[in-house]
Amino acid sequence: MADVIKDFPLLKRKINGKPIVYLDSAATSLKPQSVIDAQDDYYRRYSANVHRGIYAISEEATEAYENARKKVAGFIHAPSVNEIIFTRGTTESINLVAAGIGKTLIAGDNVVVTIMEHHSNFVPWQQRAVGKNVEFRILNIDKNGKLNLNDLDTVITRRTRVLAITAVSNVLGTINPIRDIVKSVRRISPHCLVVVDAAQAVPHMVVDVQTWGADFVVFSGHKMLGPTGIGVLWGKTELLEQLHPYQYGGEMIAEVHVDRTIFKKPPQKFEAGTPHIAGAIGLGTAIDYLQSIGMDNVRAHEKEITGYTLKQLSAIVGLQIYGPKTAEDRGGVIALTVKDVHPHDIAQVLNEDNICIRAGNHCAMPLHEHLGLVATVRASFYLYTTREDIDALVEGLEKVKRLLSK
Amino acid sequence: MDLYRDLILDHYRNPRNFGHLDKPDVAVEDHNVSCGDRMVMEIKFKVKSLKSKAAIEDIRFSGEGCAISQASASMLTEKAKTLAAEKILVLTLEDIVEMLGTTLTPSRVKCALLPLEVLQKAMIKV
Ligand SMILES: Cc1ncc(COP(=O)(O)O)c(C=O)c1O
Numbered sequence: 252m253a254d255v256i257k258d259f260p261l262l263k264r265k266i267n268g269k270p271i272v273y274l275d276s277a278a279t280s281l282k283p284q285s286v287i288d289a290q291d292d293y294y295r296r297y298s299a300n301v302h303r304g305i306y307a308i309s310e311e312a313t314e315a316y317e318n319a320r321k322k323v324a325g326f327i328h329a330p331s332v333n334e335i336i337f338t339r340g341t342t343e344s345i346n347l348v349a350a351g352i353g354k355t356l357i358a359g360d361n362v363v364v365t366i367m368e369h370h371s372n373f374v375p376w377q378q379r380a381v382g383k384n385v386e387f388r389i390l391n392i393d394k395n396g397k398l399n400l401n402d403l404d405t406v407i408t409r410r411t412r413v414l415a416i417t418a419v420s421n422v423l424g425t426i427n428p429i430r431d432i433v434k435s436v437r438r439i440s441p442h443c444l445v446v447v448d449a450a451q452a453v454p455h456m457v458v459d460v461q462t463w464g465a466d467f468v469v470f471s472g473h474k475m476l477g478p479t480g481i482g483v484l485w486g487k488t489e490l491l492e493q494l495h496p497y498q499y500g501g502e503m504i505a506e507v508h509v510d511r512t513i514f515k516k517p518p519q520k521f522e523a524g525t526p527h528i529a530g531a532i533g534l535g536t537a538i539d540y541l542q543s544i545g546m547d548n549v550r551a552h553e554k555e556i557t558g559y560t561l562k563q564l565s566a567i568v569g570l571q572i573y574g575p576k577t578a579e580d581r582g583g584v585i586a587l588t589v590k591d592v593h594p595h596d597i598a599q600v601l602n603e604d605n606i607c608i609r610a611g612n613h614c615a616m617p618l619h620e621h622l623g624l625v626a627t628v629r630a631s632f633y634l635y636t637t638r639e640d641i642d643a644l645v646e647g648l649e650k651v652k653r654l655l656s657k
Numbered sequence: 658m659d660l661y662r663d664l665i666l667d668h669y670r671n672p673r674n675f676g677h678l679d680k681p682d683v684a685v686e687d688h689n690v691s692c693g694d695r696m697v698m699e700i701k702f703k704v705k706s707l708k709s710k711a712a713i714e715d716i717r718f719s720g721e722g723c724a725i726s727q728a729s730a731s732m733l734t735e736k737a738k739t740l741a742a743e744k745i746l747v748l749t750l751e752d753i754v755e756m757l758g759t760t761l762t763p764s765r766v767k768c769a770l771l772p773l774e775v776l777q778k779a780m781i782k783v
Contacts, residue, residue: 559779593723595692595768599660611691625721655662655724657670 252552255544255635258283262635272606272643277421277584277613277631279473280315282537286476291528301528302519316528319535320518326538326594328459328487329451336491336518337531340394340482341450342371344416344469347484347521348446351494352413353379361386363406365398365427366621367420370614372448376415380494383538390416392621396423396574401436411440418452418463422615422629423574424557424581433464444490449649450474453483454541455582456471456550460485462642472530475536484521487521491517498523549634553583556632556641560585563645569656570648573622586613589648592655594626600654601647608644660759661724669724674734676717685779686720689771694722696730698775713738718775723768725757730772732756737776745780748773 256262259281262273273281284632299309301316310627317332326333338344342576356362362376366389380387391399403526407414414436419426445465452458453468454475460468467490472481486494496503496514506513541549558578563569569590575581589597598610610628612619619625630644679700688695696718703714716737720728736756737745753769756762761769 593692593694594723595723595765596725597662599723599725599765610691654666655669 252544252548252634252652255283256637258285258540259635260284260287266605269605272604272640274632274636274640274644275607276633276636277474277629278609279479280454280633281474281635282478282533283476283540285540286478286533286536290478290533293529293532293598298529300525307475312528315532315535316526319538322535322538323483326542327453327457327483327485328461330461331488333516333518334485334488334491336484336521337484337522337526338469338482338484339480339527340471340473341369341469342449342471342482344467344484345372345446345448345483346375347497347599348375348467348486348494349375349379350497352444354495355514356380356383356385356412358384360410361388361408362411362415363388363390363411365390365417366392367396367398367423367615367618368415368417369421369448370616372415372417372446373617376413385412389617390414392425392618394425395576396420396425397580398425398427398432400428400435402433404439407436407439407443409440411443413444413446415446415448417436417448417450418458418582419449419455419582420615421451421584421631422585422586422613422618422619422627424584425575426456426580426582429463429465437464437610451582451584454545455553457546466490472534472537475534475537476540477534478527478530481527481534482536486517488517491521494521496520496523500524502526531542544634552634553632553636554578556563556636556638557581557583557585559638560630560632560641560644563641564648567645567648567652569652573627583636584629585631586627586629588624588627589651589656591657592651594628596655597628597648597651600651601644604643604647604650606643606647660761660765662759664758665724665728668728668731672718672727672731672774674717674731676719678715678717681717681752683779683782685775685782687775687778689722689726689767692723692726692768694726694771695720696722696726696771696775698730698734698779699770700779705761712741718772722771725765725768726771727762729753729757729769733772733776742780746777 297308297311299312301313360499446467447465449470453470468485473479503523594610678699684699686697699717701715703712716734
């Protein structure tokens with residue numbers, strides 16, 4: 252994939268004369284020139300509001316915005332474009348769903364999340380459960396960082412109303428078998444809604460929401476080469492029709508009278524106010540870019556890089572890797588610790604060579620507590636990650652050890 | 658190699674005043690949840706009746722943290738032994754930066770400050 256590098260302006264930048272080794276794509280991805288240009292073009296040439304004006308540039312903006320929605324629908328194989336709701340990102344998408352479903356939870360119900368969830372797919376559910384006599388249940392992992400699927404039968408009950416689950420862990424890299432899990436859940440609790448956090452999946456592999464069979468799927472634009480501030484909620488039409496609106500305002504209204512309001516149908520029902528028009532257009536362009544490469548190729552590249560990294564890192568004494576052992580079972584995310592060295596120090600020393608990795612709990616504190624850790628460092632990859640980046644990481648980690656091992 | 662200067666590395670590898678006191682007058686613990694740092698300070702005072710004169714007879718710190726927080730704690734405990742309570746209570750980030758002899762990026766400020774915060778909490782507990 253060496254030829255994609257030229258498409259990412261940030262990779263041309265140098266700090267203190269040295270290039271940037273960007274290994275934090277799980278936090279946010281770099282942006283290709285075409286995405287930057289698409290947003291720029293909107294602001295320069297047709298920056299009108301959508302769904303409002305009769306004049307040419309407003310029609311143009313509306314068409315570009317709705318066209319982006321179509322691209323998203325195609326990208327995740329949604330049966331209808333009206334099932335695509337633009338949000339601010341994964342976090343807002345989950346909160347939107349949780350707010351709507353939360354209203355319908357009653358005493359005796361339970362909601363289930365996994366221990367590997369990002370806070371944004373953990374806390375909204377936990378907070379809906381507390382104080383309501385709704386049980387908040389956890390699906391745990393085994394020592395290889397895979398979900399204990401044998402426990403599904405005990406954790407999920409007929410009173411389980413929601414299973415909130417990530418498709419790919421942003422720490423362990425574990426790829427969860429969503430399709431099989433949804434099938435099992437349906438068997439145990441036919442009315443349980445399955446909400447899939449696909450923030451680390453949609454950017455990196457082919458996702459087909461119909462194959463998964465889940466009820467809601469959410470992700471962020473900025474992790475898939477798109478702009479920040481735009482994300483997606485996909486939901487089944489009949490569920491979106493039942494779900495309560497999240498915010499009220501312009502754009503989402505069919506009729507307002509002094510005594511009542513009739514909302515538009517989805518997706519407009521959930522898009523109150525002027526949306527992030529440039530963001531949606533940028534996201535559409537990011538999808539064009541990914542499709543020009545092919546998601547199978549993106550996945551194959553990341554698998555190759557992940558396998559290479561696992562192999563190179565295994566040679567470093569005192570280094571511990573968390574999560575599944577093989578690249579086959581994991582996305583391009585590797586969390587690790589170095590014996591006796593605090594993760595912040597690792598990140599800081601690597602920064603001296605412009606190696607960007609993240610240190611902390613990666614918004615997955617329950618998972619870290621489960622692992623008995625306060626923090627890890629995490630390297631994460633994308634289609635522009637090269638073996639040279641990994642070599643720089645390995646060399647950097649050796650330097651960390653030389654400098655800071657006691 | 659600005660942040661991990663020899664002085665900081667020396668205090669990190671060979672921390673001064675690390676461990677516990679037999680019968681401390683105060684012991685205070687605090688955390689930096691986002692970093693996972695934990696810092697405990699134990700102090701024995703020379704005179705503890707007069708607040709402002711509560712000079713330190715002996716001090717120990719313990720806990721876990723990054724090199725910056727550990728070195729900061731090591732240097733600070735040394736410095737604290739030479740200062741009167743009222744001086745310790747007015748120490749600021751600038752003093753810590755000067756003590757460490759380095760510049761701190763915003764994300765590391767709270768690592769460097771944790772020991773001072775714990776120490777000052779302990780001092781007002783007297
Ligand atoms: C698995 C997962 N879920 C949710 C999020 C939150 O995404 P955002 O901050 O874009 O809302 C992230 C990334 O930060 C993530 O990795």
